Amino acid sequence: VTYVMDMSTGTWNLDSIKRLISEEEVAAIVRVPIGSTAASDRLIWLWEKLGKYTAKSGYHWLHVRSTRRGRVGTSSSSSIDPGIWKLIWETDCPHKIRNFLWRALRNGLATNESLLKRKSISSSTCSIYSSGVESVEHVLLLCPWALVWFGSSLNIRICRNEITTLNGWFHDILFHDGLGKVDRARIASSLTFTY
Numbered sequence: 439v440t441y442v443m444d445m446s447t448g449t450w451n452l453d454s455i456k457r458l459i460s461e462e463e464v465a466a467i468v469r470v471p472i473g474s475t476a477a478s479d480r481l482i483w484l485w486e487k488l489g490k491y492t493a494k495s496g497y498h499w500l501h502v503r504s505t506r507r508g509r510v511g512t513s514s515s516s517s518i519d520p521g522i523w524k525l526i527w528e529t530d531c532p533h534k535i536r537n538f539l540w541r542a543l544r545n546g547l548a549t550n551e552s553l554l555k556r557k558s559i560s561s562s563t564c565s566i567y568s569s570g571v572e573s574v575e576h577v578l579l580l581c582p583w584a585l586v587w588f589g590s591s592l593n594i595r596i597c598r599n600e601i602t603t604l605n606g607w608f609h610d611i612l613f614h615d616g617l618g619k620v621d622r623a624r625i626a627s628s629l630t631f632t633y
Contacts, residue, residue: 439479448472462567462582484595502610518543518605525612531623538630543605547574575604578629594625 444451450468452459459467482489485499526539541547550572554562564572566583578584579596594611601607611625 442467443472445472466582466585519609522605522609522612525622526626528619529622529626530619531626535626535630539608539626542574542578542629543608545574547577549574549577551576575601575607578604579607 442450442452442455449472450470452464452467456464483491483495486492486495522543523540526536529536545552549562550559550565551562551574553559562571562573564570564576564581567581569581570576572581579601580598584596612622
């Protein structure tokens with residue numbers, strides 16, 4: 439990342455990559471402030487509280503990921519891991535946020551994809567960026583509008599090519615080692631306000 443930063447002025451120098459990314463991505467990058475320290479980049483393992491990879495956390499991540507494939511259905515499915523429901527209802531947040539999560543996980547939000555299925559509109563394309571089908575996953579995680587995750591205090595990075603369903607992503611995030619009740623409430627609130 440440092441090759442597109444001008445550390446002496448604290449600004450972004452995106453000339454070398456502008457042809458590779460969209461204008462929206464350029465605007466999003468420019469909005470990210472450059473830190474004042476010249477600390478080296480480092481890898482952080484998201485599934486361990488201290489950010490360091492351990493064999494135990496790697497095994498746990500692999501186990502959760504492999505068992506999730508067999509249990510969690512598609513976003514339109516009603517078969518959602520009971521552990522997710524338990525964590526949602528135990529999260530310390532307003533009831534309307536819990537209700538929103540329930541509707542999102544049941545694919546009950548008024549996205550263009552669901553409105554097209556009900557024949558209420560003629561296109562399922564994203565209303566904001568016209569960048570693909572406006573599904574629940576797109577609205578809350580994949581749309582450039584949803585980049586709130588990176589800028590939030592949670593600093594969650596969305597790996598677009600790993601997201602298949604909102605249920606799967608939510609399962610991975612909620613069962614993250616070291617994720618406390620406060621962080622779960624922040625995630626729930628961020629999902630709600632993204633919509």
